[in-house]
Amino acid sequence: MNLSDKVKTTIRDVADFPKPGILFKDITPILEDSQLCAEITAELAKPYENQKPDAIVGVESRGFLFGMLLAQHFNIPFIPVRKAGKLPYETISYSYDLEYGSATVEMHVDSVKPHWNVMVHDDLLATGGTAAAAAELIQKQGAKVCGFTFVVELSFLNGKKVLEKYNSRTDSLVAYDGD
């Protein structure tokens, strides 16, 4: 079985979470398979082996999981993006619209250095709002996004389109088209 199929087989579908009508892709069974986690990390890293990023930005909280493994893989800094009010030091913040209301994410001011090429990582690409917010925080600090990596992509939500303007790669291991 190839890696993508292995990941698909391991992901658990949970109906009506977080609200009725949504079929949630639960990645926690993946985390229970350490060998699979190692393979996922290597596969997400593969396109960057010849030109490795200067840092990984991981989005709270599931983006911390493979974000840390990717940072260790490349031997580069890991930088967390967190919900407003969670990071203790001085931050820059970015707000974006959700289906209902809005969300704000933050990054420490001194974390990303100007001219760095930074990979944004999260476990799941849905509408792309959070990943784009992370990219905005990176650009605000004079750095560039060299790519977005996700374990899962819900392609029917067109998040990839939202990320196009950053002129970088977007890779996910498995994609779901919806029903």
Add this chain to the structure above:
Amino acid sequence: MNLSDKVKTTIRDVADFPKPGILFKDITPILEDSQLCAEITAELAKPYENQKPDAIVGVESRGFLFGMLLAQHFNIPFIPVRKAGKLPYETISYSYDLEYGSATVEMHVDSVKPHWNVMVHDDLLATGGTAAAAAELIQKQGAKVCGFTFVVELSFLNGKKVLEKYNSRTDSLVAYDGD
């Protein structure tokens, strides 16, 4: 410089976070030093090299960081403990008292297997309430806590005492006695 001193030198003190009078120990500068992260992982793992745990339980969200690295180090499952309502599948939950109010944490029902020896990991040991709650969730599933690991311990809050009843090791890399 030994590892403990290196960690202490790297941690950033942030005054008055999350509220006035608290000197917060910010570990994000550690995450920017991938070599240091590798050394921390190896050091936290060291007491378990002869008898490795069956799984690592990491507490949301900063416990995800080194929790995943520890799980990879031992090649064992990583199991997240999350705040109530975050885990999509069936969960067991445990509520505990905080200074003001209470908190509830959850774990998926099928994650920890009976008779497993499980390590609980979080970045910081304060009063021990969250780590104890994770231990209760592990025991509820018929498994045993073989140890608690933390990067930082605020020893003046006596969290270690709260964890004594689980009859397991408790290790932290650096401890602060308060002023």
